[in-house]
Amino acid sequence: MIKVSNISKRIGKVQALNQLSFSADDGMITGLLGPNGAGKTTCLRTIFGLLKPDEGYAEIDGIDVAKHPVAAKQQLGLFPDPFGLYERLTPREYIRYFAALNGMSKQAASTATAEVLSKLRMEDIADRRCKGFSQGQRMKTALAQAIVHQPTNIILDEPTRGLDVMSTRVLRDLLLQLKQQGHCVLFSSHVMQEVAALCDRVIVMANGKVAAIGSPQQLCEQTGQTSLEEAFIQLIGTDEGIAA
Amino acid sequence: MMAKVFTLLRKELVDASRDKRSVLAGLYYAIGTPLLMCGLFIVLINQLSSPEDLPVKMINADKAPDLVRYLGQQGINSGSGEKADKLVLQISSDYPQKMARGESAEVTVIADNSDEKMQDSIRRLQKALQAYSAEMGSLRLIARGIDPRVLQPLKVEMHDQATPDSKGGMILGIALFTMLYSVFISGMNLAIDTSAGERERNSLGLLLSHPVTTGQLVISKLLAVTAFAMLGLILILLISHFAYPLVPWAELGFSISISPQFMLLMLVVGLPVAMLAASLQLFVSFMAKTFKEAQSYLTMVMFIPLALAMSASYNIAPEVLKWLPVSGQQQALMEVIKGKTLPWMELAIASGLTLLIAAILATALARMLRSEKVVFGL
Incomplete structure (x- = not known):
């Protein structure tokens, strides 16, 4: 469960977030939809405590991120943009490293790493150094890092960028699986299709504010449009910065 | 708490040992x-x-066969060629007459005093000439029935307390310095790679989004760089x-x-310097x-x-340098290698x-990493 209350954040001269409030529940996939520059990444970084909000607060499972950062992050997995791989480590070492950083014992970290490697069908690349990996292989490694310690909340920043069909399917299946296991999944995107296909709830963001919240179905009904894309354009008032 | 530092440190060391640039820099x-x-020393x-x-x-x-013979006994011989031309001893043509009359006979040493390489040879020739002059003077006094000691109201004796090792201060200083400086060189590339490099590769944000404190992060990176610095020091000592x-x-x-005892002392003394x-x-x-930017700052x-x-x-330094970082250690080590007691x-x-x-x-760095401006380079 992720809860954001009245967060405002100024970066330089830009008001990146403006009284933003929403929540993402367990057992649900929540999409953060907005055009480029809407403040999606800033919002996610604030939830991780990497940015400090000027006003408001973010809670993870009821723990205030700003006050207890380590305890709050314990319940978070991040799939970042960009990935931030260590090119000289193998995926197995990389994933095990982050598992251990989340407090797992050596034994538990190794077991969890082996499990997630097989879940994502990465055994063939598990012991090769990350240098020279394809975009799909990088995505899988970063994804494995985000879920290896079984956090209740998983946040993904633009997860489908640059992926081919096969990789996108792996990602989509995994997100649905996580939802069934009762995890809270929050991802940001500006790609309509995947939001429409995956999300139970969509938070439409524009100019650092929430423009609308609801299921894709509800958003269409609310605006009287037939497709999410049309609904979205009507909600944010422009079609700038959107990929179909 | 310590377990996380250990996990971080282990990763830093594995990562660094696979980084050719970091390893080779120290090596x-x-x-x-x-x-x-x-x-250099051999040539010098x-x-x-x-x-x-x-x-x-x-x-x-x-004109002065006796003087020439005397110099010959000291290994200073009349020669010709390029080498001999650099140091010329000119004996005046009235040398035999003046000597016979008991007056001062003139000899001239012609050489380039600014030529470092010739310093030792010039001094040697001058010393030999003075010794010959003193000997002749004594003989003249004895011939006149005077005890030559009247001309030596003071008899200066020099007790040189310098042990052989304490003489080469400057050379020792340079040799020691190159060893101590290895702690600065050996870890430098790793320090850049693990900080500016980490940010450049976008892994810093990811790392900080995991449940680790910036203090743990700084300690582990500090230990990893120190380990590399110390490895460099061990290697250069060997x-x-x-x-x-x-x-x-x-x-x-x-x-x-470089005795084993001295190597041990150097390692102990070098550890705080490596951490600094x-x-x-x-x-x-x-x-x-960026990596490049860090490199130019560090230089x-x-x-x-x-x-x-x-x-x-x-x-040439003021006394206060004895108490300061790096220069204090350098001076202490020099005292020891000169055979004196450790200050x-x-x-x-x-x-x-x-x-x-x-x-x-380190504390300032841990605090700095809590600032979003530093992490994202805003």
């Missing part, structure tokens, strides 16, 4: 420098020391241990030997946005320890200051 310095220094010693037989071009040698005995120190009247180097390098590189910053240590070994007090204060500065830098 090149540790292996290259002692060999280079030895080569050959040039500075006067050869056994010193050829001198003598003009009018036939190479020096075998390389320095190859230099013909005996010609200078002292020797540098690591914290300084991490602090500076974290302020830079400038690394000049400070260089200046401190060098001024300490040249004896405990100065070394303890210098080491304490070194650790204090390292701790302050």
Whole structure:
């Protein structure tokens, strides 16, 4: 469960977030939809405590991120943009490293790493150094890092960028699986299709504010449009910065 | 808490040991420098020391056969050729007459005094001439029935307290400095890679989004860089241990030997310096946005320890340098290698200051990494 209350954040001269409030529940996939520059990444970084909000607060499972950062992050997995791989480590070492950083014992970290490697069908690349990996292989490694310690909340920043069909399917299946296991999944995107296909709830963001919240179905009904894309354009008032 | 530091440290070391650039940077310095220094010293010693037989071009040698014979006994012979032309002894043509009359006979030494290589030879010739002059003077007094001691109201005796090892202060200073400086060189590339490099590769944000404190992060990076710095120091000590005995120190009247005891002392003394180097390098590189930027900052910053240590070994420094980081350790080590006792007090204060500065830098860095401006380079 992720809860954001009245967060405002100024970066330089830009008001990146403006009284933003929403929540993402367990057992649900929540999409953060907005055009480029809407403040999606800033919002996610604030939830991780990497940015400090000027006003408001973010809670993870009821723990205030700003006050207890380590305890709050314990319940978070991040799939970042960009990935931030260590090119000289193998995926197995990389994933095990982050598992251990989340407090797992050596034994538990190794077991969890082996499990997630097989879940994502990465055994063939598990012991090769990350240098020279394809975009799909990088995505899988970063994804494995985000879920290896079984956090209740998983946040993904633009997860489908640059992926081919096969990789996108792996990602989509995994997100649905996580939802069934009762995890809270929050991802940001500006790609309509995947939001429409995956999300139970969509938070439409524009100019650092929430423009609308609801299921894709509800958003269409609310605006009287037939497709999410049309609904979205009507909600944010422009079609700038959107990929179909 | 400690488990996380250990996990972080282990990853840093594995990552660094696979980074060719980081490993080679330390390796090149540790292996290259002692060999280079030895080569340099060998050439220097050959040039500075006067050869056994010193050829001198003598003009009018036939006018002063006794003097020539005397010089010959000292290994100073009349010669010709390019080498002899650099040092000329001109005996005046009225030398025999003046000598016979008991007056001062004129001899002229012609040489280029600014030529470093000739210094030793010029001094040797002058000394031999003075000794001959004194001997002749005594003989003249005796011939007149006077005790030559009347001309020596003072009999100065010199008790040289310098042990052979204490003579080569400057050379020792340079040799020691190159060893101590290895803690700055060996870890530098890793320090940049793990800070500015980490940010450049976008892994810093990811790392900080995991449940680790910036303090744990800084400690682990500090330990990793220190470990590399110390490895460099161990390596350079080992190479020096075998390389320095190859230099013909005996010609200078002292020797540098890197004994196992001295190596041990150097490692103990070098540890705080290595920690200072690591914290300084991490602090500076974290302020830079890219690898390249960090490199250019560090090149400038690394000049400070260089200046401190060098001024300490040249004896041009004010007393206060004995108590300061790097220069304090450098001076203490020089005392020891000269065969004197270790200045405990100065070394303890210098080491304490070194650790204090390292701790302050590390704390400041941990605080700095909590700032979003630093993490994202906003």
